[in-house]
Amino acid sequence: MDRGAQKVAFHPPCTLQHGMKLKGRVEEILLAMGMELVPVADAHLCCGSAGTYSILQPELSGRLKANKLQALEAEAPDLIASANIGCIAHLAEGTTRPVRHWIELLDARMTGGERAPS
Numbered sequence: 549m550d551r552g553a554q555k556v557a558f559h560p561p562c563t564l565q566h567g568m569k570l571k572g573r574v575e576e577i578l579l580a581m582g583m584e585l586v587p588v589a590d591a592h593l594c595c596g597s598a599g600t601y602s603i604l605q606p607e608l609s610g611r612l613k614a615n616k617l618q619a620l621e622a623e624a625p626d627l628i629a630s631a632n633i634g635c636i637a638h639l640a641e642g643t644t645r646p647v648r649h650w651i652e653l654l655d656a657r658m659t660g661g662e663r664a665p666s
Contacts (some may be wrong), residue, residue, distance in 0.1 A: 556583045557625040558640065559616065561632035562594055574631050574650050581657050586623035595630075597638035609625070609638075617642050629653055634642075 556578060564570045575585055596602055596612030600612060620628050627646040630636050640647040 554583055554627065554653075555586050555605060555623070555625040556593075557586050557588050557605045558626060558650070559588070559595055559619040559620060559625065559630040559635055561630055561635045562598060564631055574629075577652060578629070578653065581654060583653065586625050587620065589619045591619070593619075595639055597632070597634040597636050599634065602634075602638055613638060613642050621645060 558575055558578060560571065560574065564574065578585055593616065594612055595616040596609035598609075599659045602613075603608040620639070621643065625645070627648055628639060628643065629648050630639065631650055633649065636647050636649055
């Protein structure tokens with residue numbers, strides 16, 4: 549992974565925003581790491597994953613995912629990051645852009661590059 553500034557669109561998962569009340573914390577860390585965060589319209593809205601929601605309500609979940617990806621990709625980021633594996637898997641199904649956990653970005657920044665799968 550390039551150690552220069554990367555354009556990152558961050559999706560704050562509902563678990564961070566509403567459950568844990570940690571709005572903006574990951575974004576602060578990404579900025580401190582030298583990432584360029586792009587603006588995301590309606591960032592507070594759900595991506596449609598929400599636990600079993602994507603299984604029980606697939607049509608509505610798909611519309612939420614499409615809307616979220618449109619907002620995340622609007623500024624042509626290098627990648628999309630989130631803090632929830634469910635959101636990451638859900639969003640990755642609808643884009644060719646890399647979707648990563650923010651800890652992967654931190655790890656790559658600290659170790660000098662992406663690690664090969666073990």
